[in-house]
Amino acid sequence: MALDASQKEAERQRALDYHEFPKPGKLEIRPTKPMATARDLARAYSPGVAEACTEIAADPAKATRYTAKRNLVAVISNGTAVLGLGNIGAQASKPVMEGKAVLFKKFAGIDCFDIEVDEADPEALADIVCKLEPTFGAINLEDIKAPDCFTVERICRERMGIPVFHDDQHGTAIVVAAAAQNALKIAGKQPEDIKIVGLGAGAAGVACLTMLHKMGVPLENITVFDRDGVLHPDRQNLAPEQMLFTRSEQSTTLEQALKGADMFLGVSGPGALPADYVREMADNPIILALANPVPEIMPEEAREASPGAMIATGRSDYPNQVNNVLCFPFIFRGALDAESKEINDAMKLACVDAIASLARQTTSAEVGVAYEGETLTFGPEYLIPKPFDPRLLPTIAVAVAKAAMESGAARRNLDLEAYRQTLEAEVFRSSLIMRGVFAAARRSKRKIVFAEGEDDRVLRAAQAMVEDSVDTPILVGRPEVVAGRLERAGLSIQPGRDFEIVNPESDDRYRDYWQAYHEVMRRQGVTPDLAKAVLRTNTTAIAATMVHRGEADSMICGTFGQYLWHLNYVTQMLATNELSPAGALSLVILDEGPLFVADTHVNVEQTPETLARTVLAAARHVRRFGAEPKIALCSGSQFGNLDSRSGRAMRGALAILDSEARDFEYEGEMHTDAALDANLRERLLPGNRLSGRANVLLFANTDAAGAARNLLKTAAGGLEVGPILMGMGNRAHIVTPGVTPRGLLNIAALAGSDVSSYG
CATH class of the missing domain: 3.40.50.10750 (Isocitrate/Isopropylmalate dehydrogenase-like)
Structure with missing residues (x-):
């Protein structure tokens, strides 16, 4: 849905408010030990802290026992290549780095400090990073422009004894390689036999192609282009990592290279791959069009040009989203827990195999519920797992830790089965527990009726539903009141376009509603006149009647009033021999x-x-x-x-x-x-x-x-x-008067998940 200028400005302000309130930023530090008594303070600081210091001084490896180092990552950037914003500088990159730190915490329980360094010289930046080694268990380099990023990572890896990982390169490369591995299985092709054309020779593009080469694709089968044309041996000012792919003739064009190619890898810009070129590729080509938000070619165009194409993009609204969050939290988790000295090729390839194998497995029950309505069977539309698959953490972290131990990078040996069990338990203790429910709500296309549709909190929840899901809100309320409050709150949703509205004072279905209510309640002392009165004034009864009649899939009420009062009307209309409040x-x-x-x-x-x-x-x-x-x-x-x-x-x-x-x-x-x-x-x-x-x-x-x-x-x-x-088949939920808009949105996600079998 395209936004007009006022809507864009309102969305911009909402984004700014998110970062500013209730306190600026997205991170804070909390103690992990008791700090309630003088004894606690004496142990945390002087004199007790000296015991830990002397132990570490005698044996530096003990820092991971007595400090947070083993669970602490630095997210470091100089802000020279931030998202789609370019070189905006170190300080302006801080919101992004905080966001990356939040993802580490939320997906893998890893603590992070974001560190923004005002240093453009790559060797000087690398020197600064290297000096931080005593503090951190690992380093995540982020948003550093190419080719500087190659230099920084290379120096840091040579000098540091902890993992250094440039996620823009290797995180993308790992997820791309996993998608490619599965696409090749479906196509019945082997890596050593395929021809790849890459468009984009920056950090991500080069890393992806390097990873595909390590999977078995010969270098002579890879042709790479950037904004200056094909990479060839006479090109100047290329980094060593880019020079690896300079095997083509200077005159080679993109169109020529794509004839008969098995795979296209785009990390460049929007619309850079013409559909005519796709028609010249091999049968069932693999199209990895990763430019964001507009890929090199839209999936529908690519499929029209080559019906058997297997397509991945960076977008969440198409299948096979290449999203680094499938990788980086979990590869760091395994590396940290094994106290690895590095993240080496064996660990990266183990991560590739783990991600790819997870997509080939039978989908677990909880993932099936979370992504209700999506194709989650291994195939062209499901090459890589979903980001909120709870199996990602134990599957990838265990595989990475195992590879670290087998390759000699680990300083700590783990009981892998016990480690797996610990991670599996950790998954379900995290606040990500609601993420899958939201994903299910985005796929279910259910109609959710809010009995108190005039309430500001309901309106804000409805706005979020329209933005974040495919469910349709239905608001019971007076249209003029709803319109006035939407305008006052600066909300952009509109009746008819974004939500349905039921006017309790004059809806055309009023007669149908009171008759339906009377039919159910006629032998419980409800006369026609009483039924008319109830259905004219009682919005909970209206909502319950709509669900009873099949005009809505579920209802939400209770933003005011007493719970049992609402429950009475819900039970009247929706309770059956099979369904009743439990x-x-x-x-x-x-x-x-x-x-x-x-x-x-x-x-x-x-x-x-x-x-x-x-x-x-x-x-x-x-x-x-x-x-x-x-x-x-x-x-x-x-x-x-x-x-x-x-x-x-x-x-x-x-x-x-x-x-x-x-x-x-x-x-x-x-x-x-x-x-x-x-x-x-x-x-x-x-x-x-x-x-x-x-x-x-x-x-x-x-x-x-x-x-x-x-x-x-x-x-x-x-x-x-x-x-x-x-006990009500997910057809009704009753909140409490203290509910927040976010709380209503959570309940709407639950109501919007088609899981009536849960009762």
Whole structure:
């Protein structure tokens, strides 16, 4: 959707606000050790810190034991080649470097300092970087222009004993090589037999071609062009890395080179590959058109020119996006954990193989849910995995660590299976747990009706939905009120174009709605006049009726009012013998990982039967997020030591659950500290059936569950997703009055995911 000038300015301001508020920048530093007492301070600094210093002085390798070095990366740039902005200088590059540091943290749990250096001379810049070695476990060079980047990396790799990785070169090259490996498998071709034409001889282009050569493509089969024409032996001022590809005749043209070529690699500019040239390529050519945001040739043009073409771009709105985030967080994770001296060719090729093999594997259940509606079967439309595939971290990091150990680069030997298990657990403790849900919402094309469509928070969430997903918002509200608030908030969405609107005062379907409501409620004391009154004033009932009639796939309500009041109307219209409220589940995202709390709103006082049903529903929904449920039944009683109401209810629920085999872990009744502390729990009940930290806390009444949820949000700084209404087939969700626009967007993503089988 093209934006006009005012919309572009509004979007620009939103981007600036994102970087400025609530505090400038995207990073902060937090302590990882207790700092609450004088003893803590004495250990953190003087005199206790001297013990760590003397150990490191005696053995420098111990820095990775007593400091954060093994998990600390420097993202370093001089700002000479920033994104599509060019040479904007070191300071202007800082937002980008902060962003890269955030990606390291979010995708792989790696801490970063971004360092912007005002130094244009590549040898001087390299000297500065080398002097930082005592601080960091690895160096990520970023956005340094070619050919300077080759010089900087070469010097740093020669002088430093830690990994140095220029992601613009090698991250892109690794993902390209993975896509090429799989495309060649599909085409039935071998690397040594193919002919490649490259357009663009900068850092990324040269690195990609070098990686393809290391995969087995002969140098004489590679022809490279840049803005000055073909690379040939008489070209001047080429870096040694570029000279590797100067084997062509000076007179060679791009059109000539592409005749019969098997692969085109473009890292140049928009529209640089004419469709006529593609027609002259070999059958089923591989087109890697990576210029961003407009590639060298649009995928539809390339496919029209050669129907069997396998195409990858840098864009997220086409299949096979070549995105460095598939690589760099995870290759660094493996290198750091193995305490590697470098990231060598063996580690890069291991990363290539890991990414490529992951795309060939059967898609896991959580990835299938996250990318509902997309083709995730290995083939021309799925050559490389999706960025939010949770298997990327354990698969790539383990492969890289293994290669580091086998190639002699590692200083630390890892138990690879134990390492894999640690990484797999880490994946589901991260706040990325919602990312897959958002991706699913972008593919599902569901209609989501907001009962309180006039609320500013709803309008902002609807704006974000339109920008970030393919779901259609439906707003229940007066058109003139909605229009006025959209204008006041500076939002660009418009009724008819971006969302549907239902006017509770005069919608043409009013008669159909009240009659549908009356038909359902006629034997529950609702007269036609009462049905008319309800459907004229009660927006929750309107939304529920729309879902009942199939005019919307799911509804969201609750931005004002009491939860159970809304639940009454939701249940009236949407509950059936198969679907009825089983409980409300809140996901609270903490620094330590996600924690689910139930039942926070539905069953005010639980019975053994409702508790057992809530447990089963919670287990289904936890798996919706790609995690295995470990459910603790929490009570004031601990393993039978108190004859309280909650203790009896929990013991009754356990008996019901134990009556059949279950495929998830649960245990009770216990205090919450025992649920979260496996060592304490083992002392209290040796051999209990819950392993590790529980990830679901189930309480016997909404008072206790709500208190736990609120404490986790406020005192522990958790971010809530939910409450998630379980048992209703994903057809309804009820938020709470304190919900933020982001919270509504999270719920909309859940509602927008076509996962009704979760109940």
